[in-house]
Every structure is written in structure tokens, then in C-alpha cells.
Amino acid sequence: xxxxxxxxxxxxxxxxxxxxxxxxVTSIKGREDxxxxxxxxxxxxxxxxxAQRHTFVPTTASFAALAEVHSGARHNFWxxxxxxxxxxxxxxxxxxxxxTLCAYGFSRFPVPGAKDWLFFxxxxxxxxxxxxxxxxxxxxxxxxxxxxxxxxVLLYTVFNLSLxxxxxxxxxxxxxxxxxxxxxxxGYSRWDAFIKIIxxxxxxxxxxxxxxxxxxxxxEYGFAMTLxxxxxxxxxxxxxxxxxxxxxxxxxxxxxxxxxxxxxxVAFTILVRRHLLRGMTxxxxxx
Amino acid sequence: xxxxxxCGLSKRYPDGNLAVDGIDLxxxxxxxxxxxxxxxxxxxxxxxxxxGLELPTGGSISxxxxxxxxxxxxxRDVGFVFQFYALYPHFTVAQNIAFPLECVGTAASExxxxxxxxxxxxxxxxxxxxxxxxxxxGDQQRVALARAMVRKPAVYLMDEPxxxxxxxxxxxxxxxxxxxxxxxxxxxxxxxxDQEEAMRLADRVVVMAAGKILQAAAPLExxxxxxxxxxxxxxxxxGMNFIPGVMVGVDRFRPAGxxxxxxxxxxxxxxxxxxxxxxxxxxxxxxALPGRVVxxxxxxxxxxxxxxxxxxxxxARVGSGESGLRGASVRLDxxxxxxxxxxxxxxxxxx
Ligand SMILES: Nc1ncnc2c1ncn2[C@@H]1O[C@H](COP(=O)(O)OP(=O)(O)O)[C@@H](O)[C@H]1O
Ligand SMILES: [Mg+2]
Numbered sequence: 185x186x187x188x189x190x191x192x193x194x195x196x197x198x199x200x201x202x203x204x205x206x207x208x209v210t211s212i213k214g215r216e217d218x219x220x221x222x223x224x225x226x227x228x229x230x231x232x233x234x235a236q237r238h239t240f241v242p243t244t245a246s247f248a249a250l251a252e253v254h255s256g257a258r259h260n261f262w263x264x265x266x267x268x269x270x271x272x273x274x275x276x277x278x279x280x281x282x283x284t285l286c287a288y289g290f291s292r293f294p295v296p297g298a299k300d301w302l303f304f305x306x307x308x309x310x311x312x313x314x315x316x317x318x319x320x321x322x323x324x325x326x327x328x329x330x331x332x333x334x335x336x337v338l339l340y341t342v343f344n345l346s347l348x349x350x351x352x353x354x355x356x357x358x359x360x361x362x363x364x365x366x367x368x369x370x371g372y373s374r375w376d377a378f379i380k381i382i383x384x385x386x387x388x389x390x391x392x393x394x395x396x397x398x399x400x401x402x403x404e405y406g407f408a409m410t411l412x413x414x415x416x417x418x419x420x421x422x423x424x425x426x427x428x429x430x431x432x433x434x435x436x437x438x439x440x441x442x443x444x445x446x447x448x449x450v451a452f453t454i455l456v457r458r459h460l461l462r463g464m465t466x467x468x469x470x471x
Numbered sequence: 472x473x474x475x476x477x478c479g480l481s482k483r484y485p486d487g488n489l490a491v492d493g494i495d496l497x498x499x500x501x502x503x504x505x506x507x508x509x510x511x512x513x514x515x516x517x518x519x520x521x522x523g524l525e526l527p528t529g530g531s532i533s534x535x536x537x538x539x540x541x542x543x544x545x546x547r548d549v550g551f552v553f554q555f556y557a558l559y560p561h562f563t564v565a566q567n568i569a570f571p572l573e574c575v576g577t578a579a580s581e582x583x584x585x586x587x588x589x590x591x592x593x594x595x596x597x598x599x600x601x602x603x604x605x606x607x608x609g610d611q612q613r614v615a616l617a618r619a620m621v622r623k624p625a626v627y628l629m630d631e632p633x634x635x636x637x638x639x640x641x642x643x644x645x646x647x648x649x650x651x652x653x654x655x656x657x658x659x660x661x662x663x664x665d666q667e668e669a670m671r672l673a674d675r676v677v678v679m680a681a682g683k684i685l686q687a688a689a690p691l692e693x694x695x696x697x698x699x700x701x702x703x704x705x706x707x708x709x710g711m712n713f714i715p716g717v718m719v720g721v722d723r724f725r726p727a728g729x730x731x732x733x734x735x736x737x738x739x740x741x742x743x744x745x746x747x748x749x750x751x752x753x754x755x756x757x758x759a760l761p762g763r764v765v766x767x768x769x770x771x772x773x774x775x776x777x778x779x780x781x782x783x784x785x786x787a788r789v790g791s792g793e794s795g796l797r798g799a800s801v802r803l804d805x806x807x808x809x810x811x812x813x814x815x816x817x818x819x820x821x822x
Contacts, residue, residue, distance in 0.1 A: 362553050362555065363557055363560075365524050366551070366558075366618075367559075368523075368524070369544045369549060369550070369571075370571035370574055371574035372545065372574050381559060385561065
């Protein structure tokens with residue numbers, strides 16, 4: 185039984201990580217090695233000229249090349265990654281904060297027509313977001329928000345807000361009102377009670393919500409491509425834009441950039457996963 | 472001087488449920504008042520309205536001479552012990568107890584001293600570093616008490632604070648609360664559905680049913696001079712016996728179904744109900760009412776005999792020595808000192 189479990193896990197892990205491994209291998213190849221007819225995936229020290237070989241000589245040149253401005257692009261990779269980080273982080277923070285406050289309101293106060301409001305909030309996600317790309321583009325042109333970080337931060341915040349409100353409402357509904365009532369009896373204002381009691385209790389929920397918001401903002405491509413073709417491009421749009429370039433796709437650089445692009449999300453998720461596990465097992469495991 | 476005043480206080484929940492139905496109650500400074508009643512009679516709702524956690528839909532509340540009906544909980548200076556503790560789960564026991572002091576900006580050294588002091592009195596010293604989840608229900612309840620007691624509010628409000636404690640611990644805590652009350656004289660409104668707790672703790676018991684106050688009086692008076700059948704039955708264990716019947720002549724009461732007559736000083740009614748507590752029902756060879764013992768309940772210091780008679784089931788409280796009477800034929804006598812008379816129509820006690 186144990187053997188079976190482990191073999192299934194190992195096979196699945198290999199399948200799931202193969203693309204990542206391949207990307208890692210690609211990132212340390214030379215460009216020749218990435219476009220040869222025979223897959224070259226065995227790193228060796230000595231160079232051979234045989235075209236049929238499966239070996240390649242590893243190099244970190246692709247990582248160094250990330251600092252260079254690729255032909256056809258306006259900035260180097262790092263500047264696009266900075267855009268992604270700024271836009272992803274700000275929009276995530278904004279949608280989690282707004283979502284938490286909004287969910288608290290829906291959860292604790294008698295909002296007239298609360299059910300309808302919540303349905304409306306959810307209904308904003310019924311339509312594929314890209315269906316509104318043209319109206320948004322025209323609006324942003326008028327407002328001068330195209331090609332700016334602010335534009336995408338606003339857009340991603342709004343898109344993620346409905347998810348954030350619904351997720352956070354679930355988490356906050358689970359927190360008994362008695363905690364806030366106790367805090368108010370103990371002399372705290374509603375706001376103090378929210379900060380000191382609800383926010384710590386809802387931290388797990390906020391972390392989960394943040395992961396979802398960050399991933400969706402981080403990977404968004406359609407709007408980034410359309411609205412920000414003139415500037416403040418995020419990494420997904422940057423990579424896509426390299427296609428059909430005069431020099432062709434710089435595969436090793438794309439792989440290296442891709443690795444660096446995935447890393448923050450993986451790190452963040454692992455960080456939050458620990459927190460999540462702690463939140464969930466806290467009650468059952470006695471220290 | 473009255474300290475807490477409830478005037479025509481009502482609460483109708485948005486779903487139309489009238490939980491509290493116009494109650495009037497004046498609580499004196501330093502008084503220990505117990506709200507007693509069956510589950511769902513509106514005790515918690517009343518307490519929450521006094522605390523400001525629930526807004527009344529009618530009537531007014533004043534605390535220490537100040538009208539507080541529209542004020543929030545933090546402006547009322549009350550201590551509240553929740554039925555289900557409501558301890559902050561992410562704080563340690565010590566942090567929980569210190570939380571109310573932190574709010575008013577008590578200096579750290581004094582705060583620690585007071586936490587230590589109250590924790591010591593409640594036997595919580597070994598638990599100060601634990602988190603609420605690691606404690607048993609009884610311990611959590613004591614922490615909740617400690618959190619309320621670390622301050623000296625204008626009034627303590629306690630919602631079944633001993634609900635989860637078992638027998639011995641419960642008595643011990645009752646003693647403790649009583650001592651605290653005597654020592655510090657802080658006005659307390661205490662909610663319970665346990666009449667024994669009420670009797671032990673209260674200066675005054677307020678018996679409630681269906682959102683109304685049925686009687687508010689000293690424990691002995693509630694027991695001895697119940698205002699109506701409900702109070703008579705609810706207070707006392709086992710509750711009072713009721714024997715319906717009619718008046719024949721000026722001062723003779725004839726129970727329905729029984730061929731006996733009892734001397735009664737009841738005026739101006741024909742149908743009425745005799746109420747008599749089990750301790751006033753005697754077994755005696757010359758007793759007027761014959762019956763058969765169908766059950767025999769051990770109450771510790773005494774026994775309760777359930778006797779089937781022509782007037783229905785009657786419970787008699789006898790000495791603990793009188794065991795093994797199940798199935799026996801006995802004769803019962805009613806002690807005139809214990810007879811109370813109630814209206815047959817509305818259950819109110821007849822003068
Ligand atoms: N938040 C609420 N909304 C609607 N009805 C309620 C609410 N809280 C209590 N009730 C109802 O009000 C009545 C009194 O409740 P409660 O004050 O909790 O009684 P007790 O504390 O004496 O058991 C009950 O019928 C209960 O169902
Ligand atoms: Mg209750």
C-alpha cells in the first residue's frame with residue numbers, strides 16, 4: 185500500500201515537474217542547442233561537434249543576457265519583471281484589503297439587498313474578461329491610463345475584487361460575532377475590534393485570497409498586451425511580444441526569464457501554504 | 472438607590488420573534504440579581520440589551536443614573552461573561568485577561584499585577600501561557616470570568632457562566648462568585664436556567680417565561696410564595712404538586728376525583744388549584760388520601776416518592792431512610808402550612 189502510494193506520487197511529481205525541468209535545462213543551453221534537430225539535454229563538460237549528439241555544454245550566458253535589451257524590445261527583462269512585481273503586488277494587496285473590508289460589511293451589517301449585491305458582485309465574473317477589452321481600452325485612452333502601471337493595477341484589482349469578496353465573506357462568516365462583541369465590551373471600538381480580532385483570525389483566509397489574486401494578476405496576458413503595448417508591459421506580454429522578431433525567439437533567455445518569473449509565485453505559495461497548514465491544525469495539535 | 476433600570480424593555484427580532492415583552496426591573500446598587508427561566512424565555516436577549524449588544528425595540532435602559540438605551544457597549548462600562556466564553560483564540564490566557572486593561576492604557580506593570588491577582592483567585596496561574604483551545608470548557612469559562620473581573624465595571628453581566636462546569640466545580644464557583652460579590656459589591660445580573668444556582672447566588676431571583684417577568688423576589692419568597700403555577704413548578708426540585716378541584720361551601724376544597732375535602736381559605740372562586748410542595752406531603756397511617764407508590768427517587772439527603780392517587784400523581788419528599796417503598800400502598804396527608812392556592816383559569820396565586 186505504502187509502495188503503491190509512493191510510486192503514484194513519484195510518477196505524478198515527475199510528470200508535473202517535467203516542463204519545469206525542461207525549462208531549467210533550456211535556460212543553461214546555448215541558442216544552437218535549443219533549436220537543434222536532436223534534443224540535447226545531457227550537460228557535459230567537453231564540446232563535441234557531432235550534430236546527432238544529445239549532449240550540450242552548460243552556460244549561464246542566458247541569465248547574463250537578460251540584462252541586455254533584446255532587439256525589438258525597449259527595455260531589458262528586469263524592467264519588465266519589475267512591472268510584473270509592482271502591478272501584481274499592488275493589485276493583490278488592494279483587492280485583498282478591499283475585499284476583506286467589503287466582506288466584513290456584508291457579513292456583519294444588515295445591508296439592504298445584501299443577497300442581490302453579492303450576486304451582482306459575482307455576476308461581474310460571468311463574462312470572459314476579454315470581452316470588454318475594447319471598451320476598457322477606449323476608456324483608458326480617454327483617461328490616459330494606457331501604458332501605465334496604475335492602469336493595470338486598477339484593472340486587476342477590480343477583476344479580482346469579486347473573488348476576494350466572496351472568499352473573504354466565507355472566512356469572516358466563520359468567525360463568531362461573539363469575539364467582536366467581547367472586544368466591544370472590553371472597551372474597543374468596532375474598528376479596533378476589526379483590526380485586533382477579525383484580521384488576525386481572518387489571516388488564513390487573506391493568505392489564500394492573496395494567492396489566488398496574485399496568480400491571476402501575475403499571469404494575465406490579454407489586457408496587459410492590449411492596454412500596455414506602449415509601456416509598462418508585464419513579463420507574459422513581453423515574452424509573447426518577442427515572437428516573430430528579426431532575431432527569432434531567444435529561447436535560452438525566455439527559459440531563464442520564465443524560471444525567474446515562476447520563482448516568486450512558487451515561493452509565495454510555499455510561504456502561505458505553511459501558514460495555511462498552521463492555521464488549520466492549530467486547534468487539534470496541542471503544543 | 473436603583474443602579475440598573477429597565478423600563479418597558481422589549482425586543483422583537485427582525486424575524487418577528489418577540490423575545491422580550493415589555494419588562495420592568497429596578498436593580499439596586501450592589502445587588503446580585505439572577506434571571507431564571509427555561510431555555511428560550513429571553514434571558515440572554517435581556518442581558519445583551521443591558522450590555523448594548525442588542526438594541527431594544529421598545530423601552531429604555533439606564534445604568535448608574537445615565538440613560539444608555541442608544542449607547543454602544545463600550546460606552547456603558549459593563550463586564551460581560553458570554554455563555555460560550557468568546558475567548559480570543561489567538562491570544563494566550565494572560566493576554567485574554569489583560570485585553571480589557573490594554574484598551575484603557577493601564578501601565579504594563581499594573582496590568583501584569585492585576586492579571587496575576589485575578590488569575591490567582593480563579594486558580595488560573597498554571598494556565599496563563601496556554602491558548603484557549605488547549606483548555607477544557609470549565610477552564611475556559613473561568614478565563615472568561617477572569618477577563619470580566621479584571622476590571623471593575625459598573626455592572627457585571629453573566630450569561631450562564633457556570634453552564635459547562637460539573638457538580639463540585641460548580642458549587643465551588645458559586646461560592647467564589649458569592650464571596651466576590653459580598654467583598655466588592657458590584658451589581659451583577661446573572662442568567663441561568665438552573666434554579667439551584669439561582670437560589671444559591673441571588674439576592675433577588677427574577678423568574679421569566681416567554682419574554683415576561685413572572686416574579687422578582689428573594690429566593691426564599693419565590694420558593695415559598697410563588698406568584699403563579701409556572702413559578703411554583705419551575706422553582707424547586709421536584710416541583711410543586713398541583714391538584715385541581717372545586718370549592719364546596721365557604722372553606723372546603725374538594726379535589727377532582729378525590730373523595731376528600733380540605734380546609735381552604737379561598738374566597739370568591741369556585742374552581743381552583745391546590746399547590747403543595749413535596750416536603751409538605753406526609754406519609755401517615757391516618758392520612759386522608761390513599762395511593763400507591765409507583766416510583767422512588769433518591770435525592771441524596773431525601774427521597775421523592777411518586778404516588779398515584781385518585782387526585783392524580785403526587786410527589787412526596789420523605790426522609791432518606793424510607794427506602795423500598797415502591798409498590799406499597801400508602802396514605803398521604805397535606806400539611807396546611809404548605810398549601811398554596813392558584814386560579815384555575817390563569818394560574819395566578821390566589822391571595
Ligand atoms: N438573533 C436572533 N434572531 C431571532 N430570534 C432570536 C435571536 N436570538 C434569540 N432569538 C429568539 O428569542 C427567544 C429568546 O432567546 P434567548 O434570549 O436566547 O433565550 P434564553 O437565553 O432565555 O434561552 C428565543 O425564542 C430565540 O429563538
Ligand atoms: Mg441563553
